[in-house]
Amino acid sequence: MSGKVKEQEAIPVSKVQRAAKFISTGAKVGGNYVKHYAKKMVNPSMNKEELHQNNATDIYNSLSELKGSALKVAQMMSMDKNLLPRAYQDKFTMAQYSAPPLSFPLVVKTFQKYFGKTPESLFDTFTRSAVNAASIGQVHQATKNGKTFAVKIQYPGVADSVSSDLKLVRPFALRLLNMNERELDHYMEEVEERLIEETDYHLEVERSREISQACAHIPNLKFPSYYDEFSSERIITMDWIAGKHIKEWMETNPSQKLKNQVGQALWDFYHHQVHNLKQVHADPHPGNFIVQEDGTLGIIDFGCVKVIPEDFYQGYFALIKKELVVNEVELNQIFYGLDFISDKDTEEEKIYFKGVFKEMISLLGKPFHVDRFDFADDRYFEQIFQLGDRISNDRMFKKSRQARGSRHGLYINRTYFGLYNLLNQLQAEVDTTKPEWLK
Amino acid sequence: METTPVKKTTKKDYRKLILEGYVSHVLEHGAEPTSVFKFAKDLKMKEEEFYSHFTSFESIKSAIWVSIFDTTLEQIETQEVFKEYSVREKFLSFLFTWIEELKKNRSYLLSLYQDKSKSFKSLPSDTKEFKEKFKDFASEIILEGKETQEIASRPLISDRYDEALWLQVAFVFRYWLDDRSPRFEKTDAAIEKSVNLAFDLMGKSALDSFLDFAKFLYQNK
Numbered sequence: 112m113s114g115k116v117k118e119q120e121a122i123p124v125s126k127v128q129r130a131a132k133f134i135s136t137g138a139k140v141g142g143n144y145v146k147h148y149a150k151k152m153v154n155p156s157m158n159k160e161e162l163h164q165n166n167a168t169d170i171y172n173s174l175s176e177l178k179g180s181a182l183k184v185a186q187m188m189s190m191d192k193n194l195l196p197r198a199y200q201d202k203f204t205m206a207q208y209s210a211p212p213l214s215f216p217l218v219v220k221t222f223q224k225y226f227g228k229t230p231e232s233l234f235d236t237f238t239r240s241a242v243n244a245a246s247i248g249q250v251h252q253a254t255k256n257g258k259t260f261a262v263k264i265q266y267p268g269v270a271d272s273v274s275s276d277l278k279l280v281r282p283f284a285l286r287l288l289n290m291n292e293r294e295l296d297h298y299m300e301e302v303e304e305r306l307i308e309e310t311d312y313h314l315e316v317e318r319s320r321e322i323s324q325a326c327a328h329i330p331n332l333k334f335p336s337y338y339d340e341f342s343s344e345r346i347i348t349m350d351w352i353a354g355k356h357i358k359e360w361m362e363t364n365p366s367q368k369l370k371n372q373v374g375q376a377l378w379d380f381y382h383h384q385v386h387n388l389k390q391v392h393a394d395p396h397p398g399n400f401i402v403q404e405d406g407t408l409g410i411i412d413f414g415c416v417k418v419i420p421e422d423f424y425q426g427y428f429a430l431i432k433k434e435l436v437v438n439e440v441e442l443n444q445i446f447y448g449l450d451f452i453s454d455k456d457t458e459e460e461k462i463y464f465k466g467v468f469k470e471m472i473s474l475l476g477k478p479f480h481v482d483r484f485d486f487a488d489d490r491y492f493e494q495i496f497q498l499g500d501r502i503s504n505d506r507m508f509k510k511s512r513q514a515r516g517s518r519h520g521l522y523i524n525r526t527y528f529g530l531y532n533l534l535n536q537l538q539a540e541v542d543t544t545k546p547e548w549l550k
Numbered sequence: 551m552e553t554t555p556v557k558k559t560t561k562k563d564y565r566k567l568i569l570e571g572y573v574s575h576v577l578e579h580g581a582e583p584t585s586v587f588k589f590a591k592d593l594k595m596k597e598e599e600f601y602s603h604f605t606s607f608e609s610i611k612s613a614i615w616v617s618i619f620d621t622t623l624e625q626i627e628t629q630e631v632f633k634e635y636s637v638r639e640k641f642l643s644f645l646f647t648w649i650e651e652l653k654k655n656r657s658y659l660l661s662l663y664q665d666k667s668k669s670f671k672s673l674p675s676d677t678k679e680f681k682e683k684f685k686d687f688a689s690e691i692i693l694e695g696k697e698t699q700e701i702a703s704r705p706l707i708s709d710r711y712d713e714a715l716w717l718q719v720a721f722v723f724r725y726w727l728d729d730r731s732p733r734f735e736k737t738d739a740a741i742e743k744s745v746n747l748a749f750d751l752m753g754k755s756a757l758d759s760f761l762d763f764a765k766f767l768y769q770n771k
């Protein structure tokens with residue numbers, strides 16, 4: 112059989128093919144640059160925005176085809192809005208909503224594997240196509256005995272491919288995030304850990320239950336129940352929460368009062384997790400929240416939970432104290448504690464980075480410095496973007512070979528950027544509560 | 551009249567006995583029996599009896615492949631949704647079910663075909679009959695796909711599509727033999743991705759439009 116030789120080659124080839132996918136994207140991105148400079152020769156006024164647009168499209172296309180963890184990284188990058196040029200952001204935000212679906216035969220097969228039954232015989236109805244894409248799986252809608260369920264099914268093989276996918280994304284992350292290699296590796300480890308956790312559906316159900324119970328007292332929040340009898344390593348079944356994603360909900364022109372109510376619920380949810388539970392739903396991207404008609408907020412995905420170590424917590428949140436910015440000695444101590452600066456830095460670097468971090472902190476801590484903050488204020492976000500742009504383009508910053516900031520900060524920063532962005536999308540004004548020791 | 555069905559069942563039983571005996575021999579000894587004589591003796595039957603069902607060990611192996619294929623077809627036909635599937639989904643469903651059937655015989659298949667240099671010779675001859683039957687099944691799917699426009703008819707190439715699907719089956723088998731992932735999840739992913747690629751290639755694509763356009767330019771030069 113002539114296929115024999117080909118087959119044997121085909122196994123390693125699949126990995127090569129994935130790599131090739133990225134190389135072809137790289138070629139396209141390179142092409143975009145060529146096009147950009149060619150156009151610029153003709154029309155000098157052209158700005159980089161268009162170039163970024165082209166690059167974002169090509170990179171996104173290749174990432175979404177790879178699915179799984181690569182898609183996840185795309186999402187992460189779209190979260191860190193302040194790090195990415197605008198055009199990348201818009202394209203990547205799309206990754207949060209759509210990914211190519213799993214075929215139905217594979218869904219059936221997954222069900223048979225874990226329950227020995229087809230989805231149709233397990234439920235009264237079961238949608239043939241996915242109603243929603245989750246980052247490492249997809250969601251189908253099912254009904255049984257008059258109840259509606261959301262059934263999340265994980266792509267097969269995702270758990271195993273996390274590490275190799277991350278290696279593939281690495282060169283792109285380097286370019287896109289403008290980080291040096293050491294800095295990136297420092298964070299990649301943390302990302303890998305979270306991603307591997309995220310593929311563990313048993314853990315997810317456990318955590319979902321734990322956090323939703325601990326947050327049950329917060330008004331205007333809604334958590335789905337989870338069903339063990341229909342859940343397994345690769346399948347999670349929970350209540351279907353009817354409602355709209357934040358973006359769609361905003362299109363219905365809700366009143367300011369409702370917007371504030373949803374925003375406040377969101378803030379309280381995070382406040383309680385961070386300061387009381389010390390573990391946080393670290394995936395605040397819009398796809399994980401659903402606003403119901405009466406203005407309660409449904410929280411549907413606990414895949415990514417970051418446990419906050421106590422010493423990190425103390426240092427990190429001490430930074431949001433308003434008067435701290437003045438107190439040089441205490442500030443230095445915290446900067447060392449959080450790995451923002453270290454003894455490896457030159458004197459010049461120390462001064463520069465202290466300045467940068469001080470500026471960042473006073474800006475990002477702003478909502479905490481007042482009792483009530485209006486997140487609808489676009490100027491505030493404009494300031495953040497500008498600062499991010501300025502810093503990442505600064506020669507001093509690029510030059511530094513040092514990894515900056517504790518790895519725990521990665522997901523906490525992401526959580527707060529995400530939270531701020533969501534609140535901005537909601538145009539909400541909220542009471543920015545703080546724990547006692549920070550008042 | 552009454553005796554014929556009885557005869558048939560005893561005949562069938564012998565056939566089954568030989569098949570099962572052969573599989574368990576391979577499982578226990580890690581190799582084929584040394585001779586038909588020895589094998590028949592172990593099963594407490596005469597060598598002639600053996601030959602009235604099978605002519606050689608090769609024909610037994612062939613029959614096992616065919617029976618796996620037949621069970622697969624039976625399996626998928628019991629699924630109600632199968633009829634509603636697009637041809638792409640039908641083929642996916644076939645492969646997923648087939649792999650499940652193979653799983654039941656994994657040890658047997660591993661001991662016969664894991665060694666690549668040896669199976670390089672034996673696999674093609676063992677699967678000859680299976681291949682014929684599979685190609686019938688594939689042709690049906692391809693025909694249906696052409697009707698539903700899921701598969702584009704292309705001169706010369708589209709006659710070889712059944713051959714292409716067969717290569718895919720062979721690829722999946724090889725991949726599965728070497729798969730070390732828990733629950734053979736990698737094989738599932740490999741099936742999904744390779745079938746999608748195959749059907750994307752067979753479907754109408756930019757290439758067809760390009761060829762059409764090129765032909766037009768050439769003819770109207």
